[in-house]
Amino acid sequence: MKKAFITGITGQDGTYLSKLLVEKGYEVHGGVRRISQSAMARLNALGVADKVQLHEFDLIEPNNLFRVLRDVKVDEFYNLAGQSFVGSSWELPIYTADVGAMGVVRLLDTLRSVHPETRFYQASTSEMFGLVAEVPQSETTRLHPRSPYGVAKTYGHYITMNYRESHGMHASSGILFNHESPLRGTEFVTRKITMHLAALARGGDAPVELGNMDAQRDWGFSGDYVEGMWRMLQQDKADDYVLATGVTTSIRDFFTYAAEALGLNPDWQGEGREEIAVDRKSGRQLMKVNPKFYRPAEVDLLIGDARKAREKLGWEPSVGIRELAEMMARADYDALA
Structure with a gap:
C-alpha cells in the first residue's frame, strides 16, 4: 500500500485528492494547522473523513515539520497548503510569503534530510503569469506575477525546480489554472x-x-485537476506541467x-x-x-496550453465551463x- 501526505487536505483540492487516493488504495495522511470538526466539513462531504489520518502541521514551524515528516514516511507528498486567496494577499503579504514561499523550501529541505526519496508535488498557479507575455500560457512562458500571492508562488515554483536540479529530488510543479467545484471557498x-x-x-x-x-479566466473542475497532480508523481522523471482547459471565460x-x-x-x-x-x-x-x-x-486574461500534460500524462479535463457553473x-x- 502506497502512503501519501497532503498539506491543505481540508481544502477543495485536498479533499478531492484524498478521495482519489483513497479510491486507489493509498494510506492517506494530511496536515492541518488545527484539527476541528469545522475543518472536516469538505472531507465529510465526500465521505473520506474517516479514511484519512490527520496531523497538526504548520508550514511556518520547522520543528513541527521535521517531527511529522521524520515519523510519517510517505511515498508521495502533495503540498497544497497556503494562503490561497489572491485578494487577501495584498493585506497579508508577509504571511502569504512565509507560507507560500518559505513554507515550500522548509518542506523540501526537511524531506531532503529525512526521506529524500519521497516524490514531491508543488501546487503552482497560473497567477504566476500575471502580466501575460503570451497567449496561451505554457510551461515556458515568462513569469510576471501581479499579486503578493503570485510572487510567493513563483518562489515556491522555482525552489521546487532548484531542489530537483540541485539535489536530484523527484519534485514536480503543477501550474494549475483556475479550478472550481461545489467545495470551493465562499470568498472566491x-x-x-x-x-x-x-x-x-x-x-x-x-x-x-x-x-x-x-x-477572464481558464476555469476547470477541481476533480479533474487532482487527477493530473497524481499523474505527475507517477512519472519516472519529475517535471513541471500546466493543467488547463484552454478555454477562457x-x-x-x-x-x-x-x-x-x-x-x-x-x-x-x-x-x-x-x-x-x-x-x-x-x-x-x-x-x-x-x-x-x-x-x-x-x-x-489567463488561458492555458496543456499540450504537455495531454501528451506526457495522458491528462484531459472532462468538465466544461457551462457544466461546471451549473x-x-x-x-x-x-x-x-
Whole structure:
C-alpha cells in the first residue's frame, strides 16, 4: 500500500485528492494547522473523513515539520497548503510569503534530510503569469506575477525546480489554472456568484456585488485537476506541467451560465463600474459592480496550453465551463432547501 501526505487536505483540492487516493488504495495522511470538526466539513462531504489520518502541521514551524515528516514516511507528498486567496494577499503579504514561499523550501529541505526519496508535488498557479507575455500560457512562458500571492508562488515554483536540479529530488510543479467545484471557498468569485444566485433563485432580493466583470479566466473542475497532480508523481522523471482547459471565460459569462442554470435570465446594462444585471423575467437586480472588489493590479486574461500534460500524462479535463457553473449553482441551490 502506497502512503501519501497532503498539506491543505481540508481544502477543495485536498479533499478531492484524498478521495482519489483513497479510491486507489493509498494510506492517506494530511496536515492541518488545527484539527476541528469545522475543518472536516469538505472531507465529510465526500465521505473520506474517516479514511484519512490527520496531523497538526504548520508550514511556518520547522520543528513541527521535521517531527511529522521524520515519523510519517510517505511515498508521495502533495503540498497544497497556503494562503490561497489572491485578494487577501495584498493585506497579508508577509504571511502569504512565509507560507507560500518559505513554507515550500522548509518542506523540501526537511524531506531532503529525512526521506529524500519521497516524490514531491508543488501546487503552482497560473497567477504566476500575471502580466501575460503570451497567449496561451505554457510551461515556458515568462513569469510576471501581479499579486503578493503570485510572487510567493513563483518562489515556491522555482525552489521546487532548484531542489530537483540541485539535489536530484523527484519534485514536480503543477501550474494549475483556475479550478472550481461545489467545495470551493465562499470568498472566491465563482462560489460567491453561485451562492448569491442560489439565494436569489430561492426568493432573496440582495444583488451580488462583484468587481471587474471583464476579467477572464481558464476555469476547470477541481476533480479533474487532482487527477493530473497524481499523474505527475507517477512519472519516472519529475517535471513541471500546466493543467488547463484552454478555454477562457469572462466573469460575466460565468455569471450568466450559473444564473441560467437556476432559471434566471440576466440582462446586462451599463458599462464598467456602472454595470448591473437585471433578471428579464422578474425585473429584480441580480448584480451590481462594487469598485472595492477591483484588484490593485489585475490579471486580465489567463488561458492555458496543456499540450504537455495531454501528451506526457495522458491528462484531459472532462468538465466544461457551462457544466461546471451549473454544477456549482445547483449544489448551492439544493443546500438552501
